[in-house]
Amino acid sequence: MDDAVPHVTPTLPDTTGLDPELRNAVETIYTDGIVGKKGAFSAEWADRLREDIEVAFEEALGRPGGAVGRGTKRYYVEIHPEQMRGWLELVDHPWVRGVCEAVLGPDYQIVELGFDVPGPGAKDQPWHRDFPMPDETIQTGRLTSLAFNLTAVDTAEDMGPFEIAPGTQWDLPVGFEHDMFPKPELYPRFLERAVRKYPQRGDVSARSALTLHRGTQNTSDLSRPVLVLGVDAPGAGNAEHHDMAVTHGFYESLPERVRRHLVCPVVDELTPITQKHTIEGLMMGDA
Helix, strand or coil, X not given: CCCCCCECCCCCCCXXXXXXXXXXXXXXXXXXXXXXXXXXXXXXXXXXXXXXXXXXXXXXXXXXCCCEECCCCEEEEECCHHHCCCHHHHHCCXXXXXXXXXXXXXXXXXXEEEEEEECXXXXXXXXXXXXXXXXXXXXXXXXXXXXXXXEXXXXXXXXXXXXXXXXXXXXXXXXXXXXXXXXXXXXXXXXXXXXXXXXXXXXXXXXXXXXXXXXXXXXXXXXXXXXXXXXXXXXCCHHHHCCCCEEXXXXXXXXXXXHCCECCCEECCCCCCXXXXXXXXXXXXXX
8 A cells, every 4th residue: 555645544354263265355355445256156147137237228228317327328227126137146145245244244234236338439437436435434444335246248358347446445535526536646546556357247346436446448349237236334324325125025035134134115116216416427427
């Protein structure tokens, strides 16, 4: 970590007794800000995910507020768990559950489900965080949320891969616009650290949304849809920014070990989600 940049001193969770793979995942998230697990799901599972994303994306584009722009030729769409056939397999995967509990505690909360679609012609995003650094992280050095990402396609160099600057989850937001967007004069620091990720179908990653990152230019003729699962520690408060819901029948069909982590409304009928007007859309430009 560059001591010339003001930063939070991290406080690693207690990993005593953890499976070595999970202990390594926690340590890597606290060090680099991102960790991956290759082949957590089958390619066929990822292909079904892509089918579900394509259906939801077409529906969202067909109504006002269904999709929000995250830059040129980029969209974000929030969906309900029942719009994804593999949702239960995702949230109940031992590695996903284990990472959530180890980083966020036994009462972690599943708060968000959505997907990004960087299409052909998408440009480099500005370096950014997904939300401002929480006071708890500043004061205690503990992370209070995780974002899990799963690609629906095999990522190639020309498809605008995700780029992340390891270790920057601890950078204090000095001079950041809206506490999320560092000034361009800081970009050389991120470019020195930048790592591009090339996940394949079935891979999953977990990251701190505070780690500075961006989508890069997509010069291919293909979209690169990526699922996002957002998980909070109790009290982190991100659930209030999302409108995820489940029906009574779906809720009752879930194992209790999954139900206990849901904090969203249980409803008679699902309503399509209208995307909230986000500061990311303003800062990154219209899609």
